[in-house]
Amino acid sequence: MGDETALTVDGDISGSNSRSHVLDVYPLNCYYFGSKQALSLNDETIADRVDRMKSNYAAHGLRTCVEAVILVELFKHPHVLLLQIRNCVFKLPGGRLRPGESEIDGLKRKLERKLSIGEEGSGLDWEVGECLGMWWRPDFETLLYPYLPPNVKKPKECIKLFLVKLPASRRFTVPKNFKLLAVPLCQIHEDHKTYGPIISGVPQLLSKFSFNIIEP
Amino acid sequence: MGDETALTVDGDISGSNSRSHVLDVYPLNCYYFGSKQALSLNDETIADRVDRMKSNYAAHGLRTCVEAVILVELFKHPHVLLLQIRNCVFKLPGGRLRPGESEIDGLKRKLERKLSIGEEGSGLDWEVGECLGMWWRPDFETLLYPYLPPNVKKPKECIKLFLVKLPASRRFTVPKNFKLLAVPLCQIHEDHKTYGPIISGVPQLLSKFSFNIIEP
Known part of the structure; x- marks a missing residue:
């Protein structure tokens, strides 16, 4: 770590006039992993999914999803925690907000469900930090954009990424x-x-941070 | 703008528990544009440039460049100000820090030189905001990455992007x-x-902001 510490000073990251951000990251081996009962998944076709999004939009308007960017360190390089479903799809942990639910509460509920012991309210808390970015879906079947495209007045989905900071263990x-x-x-x-x-x-969204890798 | 205002509320962007950011953007026609004497450019080959970077690195260590992301509104969509050189290369306004110069001072100096009347110190000030991202060049001739690649102890260049907020005119x-x-x-x-x-x-780096477009 000697060289990297020197680098921080060279790069003026720690300088008094710097507007950069320092993020503590703990090694992967600070954490313990277990499993629990499978979660039921929607085994639907793409057409089913579009129909479900349309009826939800008619009932509740814009769909908002919240997702967590959670980092650990391995081989002196930051790693992002991803969930893999059916050995193919990769997802950030998170999911859709309930109508009226706040972003922070919704993200904590989803993290409980997907990464903690209890279904909900197991007592462990999650430190939800700043919003890193947002992606917009202008229509039910279209691509996502990191801005609201011109002339799109009624987007169908907004996906918001939040930094979630882990404790030391x-x-x-x-x-x-x-x-x-x-x-x-x-x-x-x-x-x-x-x-x-x-x-x-995600690497671009995190690029403003300098990582402070904490050895246990 | 009626629909877009409604959207802000739907998206919970203005909600009390939101951690998103709102950015004021003024229309392009709030600004005036003139020209001044040409700046001398380095008419060097790529090999010359690598040689210059190597000798500068030997003398001063890590090269730090600072660049400005400056936004205006046109057709209700945010636009980024870019400088085009010789009808081909696009650049964000900015440039290399002098040895020992602070990031903010250096960026203001470069903006004076490239976007304002005086060479330096014309009196107009620039509001340099947060760092949006950093890119690293591990070696003199290699690609840029939005992170420090594993095992790179002595990167050769760091390019830092800062949000620069314009006044109403x-x-x-x-x-x-x-x-x-x-x-x-x-x-x-x-x-x-x-x-x-x-x-x-840049659109991704800005995606955490909701834009507040101010009509004059």
Whole structure:
């Protein structure tokens, strides 16, 4: 770590006039992992999904999803925690808000459900930090954009990414039908094909931070 | 703007528990544009440039560049101000810090030189905001990454992007050999080929903001 500490000073990251951000990251081996009963998944076709989004939109308006960017350290490089479903799809932990639910409460509820022992309210808390970015879906079947495209007055979905800071230790309990993976920033950067536009852009969204890797 | 105002509420952006950011953006026609004497440019080959970077690195260590993300509104969509050089290369306004110079002072100096009347110290000030992202060049001839790649102990260059907020009106004075362009977010998003990795990623770096477009 000697060289990297020197680098921080060279780069003026710790300088008094710097407007950069420092983020503490703990090694993967600070955390414990267990499994719990499988979560039921929607086994629907794309057409079913579009129909469900349309009827939900008619009832509740804009769909808002909240997702967590959670980091651990491995091989002196930050890794993002991703859930893998059915050995193919990668997702940031999170999900859809209930009507009227706040973003923070909704994200904590989803993290409880997907990463903690209890279904809800197990007592462990999650430190939800700043919003890192937002993606918009202008129509039910279209692509996502990191801005509201011109002339789109009524987008159908907004996906908001929040930084979630881990404590120095914690236990993760993951449903049996999900895999929890720690994937290095250098692997997901610009790999749209494997990870999709949102996850493959996470390294950029984190690029303003300098990482303070804490050895146990 | 009626629908967009409603959208802000739907999206919970203005909600009390939101951690999103609101950014005021003024229309392009709030600003005045003039020209001034051409700036001398380095007419060097790539090999010359690598040699210059190497000797500068030997003398001063890590090269730090600071660049400004400046927004205006046109057709109800945010546009980024880019400088175009020789009808081909697009750049964010900014440049290299002098040894020992602070990031904020250096960026203000570069903005004076490239976008204001005086060479330096014309009196107009620039509101340099938060750091949006950083890109690293591990070696003199290699690609840029939005993180420090694993095992890179001595990167050669760090490019830091700062949000620069415009006042409700101002005059820009641009060297005759540069063109100042306002390019819509939807045009630069993911267009690596035209704009390079840094500029084409700016829409993502701005995606956490909701834009408050101020009509004059």
